Amino acid sequence: MTPGRPAGDSMDVIDSMDNKRLLWLAVNASHAHSSLALPLAQLAAKDSAGWSWHAIAAVLADDAGELAVRVNAEEPALLSATLYLFNRRLALDVLQRVKVLRPQCRIAVGGPECSGQGAAELLARYPQIDFALDGEAEAALPRMLDLLHAGDDDFQGIVGLTWRNAAGRIISNGGRALYDAWGTAPAPITSSFFDHSKPFVQMETARGCQQGCSFCTSCHTAVRYKSLDAVRSELTQLREHKVREVRLLDRTFNTPPGRCISLLRLFREHFADMRFHLEIHPQLLSPAIRDELRQARPGQLHIEAGIQTLNPAVLRKVGRLDQPERALDGLTFLCQCPSFDTHADLLAGLPEQSYRDVLHDVAQLVAIGPAEIQLEVLKVLHGTPLREQADAIGLRFSPETPYDVIATDTMSAQELHHCRKLSRLLDITYNHPALQDAFRAAARTPDAITDMLAFMERQGLSLGPAPSLKKRFALLSTFLHEQPADEARQRAQDALAYNWLLWAFPPGDGPAKNTQPANELPEDAQCVYGDHTCRPQAGRRLWLLSTSTHNYWFIYDRAIAPNRAAAVFRKDTNTCPPAVHTVHGNLREQQ
Secondary structure (H helix, E strand, O other), X not given: OOOOOOOOOEEEOOOOOOOEEEEEEEEEOOOOOOOOHHHHHHHHOOOOOOEEEEEEEEEOOOOHHHHHHHHHHOOOOEXXXXXXXXXXXXXXXXXHHHHHHOOOOEEEEEOHHHOOOHHHHXXXXXXXXXXXXXXXXXXXXXXXXXXXXXXXXXXXOOOOEEEEXXXXXXXXXXXXXXXXXXXXXOOHHHOOOOOOOOOOEEEOOEEEEOOOOOOOOOOOEEEEEOOHHHHHHHHHHXXXXXXOEEEEOOOOOOOOHHHHHHHHHHHHHHOOOOEEEEEEOOOOOOHHHXXXXXXXXXXXXXXXXXXXXXXXXXXXHOOOOOOHHHHHHHHHHHHHOOOOEEEEEEEEOOOOOOHHHHHHHHHHHHHHOXXXXXXXXOEOOOOOHHXXXXXXHOOEEOOOOOOEEEEOOOOOHHHHHHHHHHHHHHHHOOOOOOOHHHHHHHOOOHHHHHHHHHHHHHOOOOOOOOOOHHHHHHHHHHHHHOOOOOHHHHHHHHHHHHHHHHOOOOOOOXXXXXXXXXXXXXXXXXXXXXXXOOOOOOOOEEXXXXXXXXXXXXXXXXXXXXXXXOEEEEEEOOOOOOOOOHHHHHHHHHO
């Protein structure tokens, strides 16, 4: 694929008059994303004679009618697409339109939406679809292409395939396609369809998962690994194509521990100019893994830690490791590592989980302080044990994507709606670095979080577009003024004033009304943000913020930092602990 092509552009490999045209409709979430499905499938089927490969890239904002016209103009004999939660509606809309325009075109789909009963349901609901594959396309597509090219309509030997025969009967071969040769297969970047022009690329060093989380499509699936040499070679090729950010799709990066340590060391010692996003189970952090993480280069790693819930009974119900105290210990360690940020994941709507459990989980994580807390309502996905158990365990979920839980035996529809609002509250307050310190100071208990959520709902909190950052400052400030005067409120107000000034909102206004212009910077003041050599001079402004525990001097110079303070200096007024977490904030700013 030619770097920099916009969504909707066509891509192809060498064509021949004797070849049938296979067209891949690649619908991504945005222009920044690119799936591995197409390059992996093309590489696995490159020896299937009689086909020329072509592709049209699209994003969710594209028009289905226009895409259908573009696809039809390519005159495909076979149209393929990978179906996910996020792209299912648009992709299926396009596929149905193409079938009307080009009835002779065969249509094949794969991806997570075809897992379990999903494949048979798709063919039953959409007569335009001819094939749906449960599992890994690399294992099934070559044989399927050979049969199609030969005019053979008997596909019964292909594991995982559900298909429609000439009489219109739907036949399911059963099983799930598994590509045994994946570990030694060519790297996706060697395909002409791999797009290395994106801001980040996806990569696998492992497939499958030994964990038994019943809500996950990888629950108890066969685990395969690429060798360290293969990983090194693939990363080298990515770097040669100027790729600098890699998101690993490995389900649990830190298992087994020896492999995790080897990979972390490989990243640190040989790919220091690249950044890696990793999914880690915080309960499985051995001392050796912790030692290696402590040595991480600043900014090279981004960690996503799956907590999901801290209720051990709920964890056992969904087949997840049920020692939440160990998970919290692991998360605390990750959040204390200064060289990288950690995002923590929580789920709402799990079986036997209560609304109070969710509030308790959020409060526990707020106290620990990950860079972000991502609270999502559980989705009951195709191909998961949870979907099969849903009726028996009292999960009611939407029949349409994203299959989100809307009520359970232990959580009402209204309470789950509150969970959505709570997620929104976290996104617009805690998850913004300018507001996190104030939120942490004000909302460390479930009751305090309930009070803040109720206040925000009275102020019109919705699931729509986020209010401006200035508006969010004002909302938090108003909420704090309504709370009883105590140390927690004072710390939160101090943090809000500090960050108002750090983010270069007008001094003497908003939460920082008490800020005063200053004439000089004390020699013994310590720099806590920005350039420590920055000093007051002509053209720069100096402002003093006095909090309950510190004096802060903010230096502003638009030539240095147009949207932030150029430097912040601090001098303690007593021996109390600081009211704001300036060191943690600095790391995120510098990254």
